[in-house]
Amino acid sequence: MDMNSKLQAIHDWGSQWQVSFAANKTQAMVVSRSPAASDVMKDRIIMNNTALPLEDFISILGVDIDNELRFNRHVRRICKTASLKVTALRRASHLLNPQGILTLYKSQIRPHLEYASLAWSSTAPTNLNRLDKIEKRALxxxxEASNPGHIDSLEHRRDVGALTVLHKAQVQQVPHLSSLRLPPHGRERSTRTVHSNRLLVEVPRSRSSQHQRTFSARAARLWNAFTSTTDVAEMTTQQVKTAAHRWRSKKPSPLYLLYTHGDT
Structure with missing residues (x-):
């Protein structure tokens, strides 16, 4: 098995450089929607002559990645944490002015709701709605204290973040984001509204609604719609972020971007 050969190579490298990799502290997980997939792979992933047990989820840098990539567990956890903090904020709100409440929300609650959101944005809309409800509780x-003006939604911030990251990958060619680069659009077209036609990308084909919500699929649709009206070729990261924020404030309905299969 190719996986076992790679694990053996890691073990051999560790032995050469006196670095110990403990098999009993190594986690393995089979990513599949099929319930039988884990059974097929049971006791077949070997590291240093030890069969690795298969996990239902693995926590990596604060993100709970489950074996079906639904991220239900992760969203439940961050909802619980954020909800408790909203409750604490409500109890202390009478001691704070509106700006103080907003500052605490942005610094202590919102980071939980959007940490690594581009990684788990393919989660079900019901999970995203749970996050939105917690945000509404805080806002x-x-x-109740005053009129705070417009505050960008979590979806708005996720979309701006996706466009900013894709700009780094597609235009700035940042090396560590090379795996996120999308192939250029294969068909040329010329219209007065298209300023950066050469930056259009191919939208990955989706066979499920979950795949349509993944970073590559959703970001590609957003990117094509965004770059069709905004020339980002010479922009800095901050300029792209500002432009994306303005564009996102008046972009078409999210349903249009979610279910459009053709080119933007």
Whole structure:
């Protein structure tokens, strides 16, 4: 098995350089929607002559990645953490002015709701709605005290983040983001509204609604719609972020971007 040969190579490298890799501390997980997939692979992933047990989920840098890539467990966990903090904020809100409440929300609650969001953005809409409800609870505390003006939604911030990251990958050619690069659009077209036609990318074909929500699929649709009206070829990261924020504030309905299969 190719996986076992790679694990053996890691073990051999460790032995050569006096670095110990403990098999009993190594996690393995089979990513599949099939319930039988884990059974097929049971006791077949070997590291240093030890069969690695298969996990239902693995936590990597604070993100709970489950074997079906649904991210239900991760969203439940961050919802619980953020909800407790909203409750604590509500209890202390009478001691704070509206700006203080907003500052605490942005620094102590919102980071939980959007940490590594581009990695788990393919989660079900019901999970995203749970995050939105927690945000509304926090913002309601501010609105009860005064009119805070417009505050960007979590979806808005995720979309701006996706466009900014894709700009780094596609235009700036940042090396560590090379795996996120998308192939250029194969068909040329010329219209007065297209300023950066050469930056259009191929939208990955999706056979499920979950795949349509993945970073590569959703970001590709957003990117094509964004770059069709905005020339980002010479922009800096901050300029792209600002432009994406303005564009996202008046972009078409999310349903249009979610279910459009053709080219933008």
């Amino acid at each position: 309601r505390l501010i609105q």
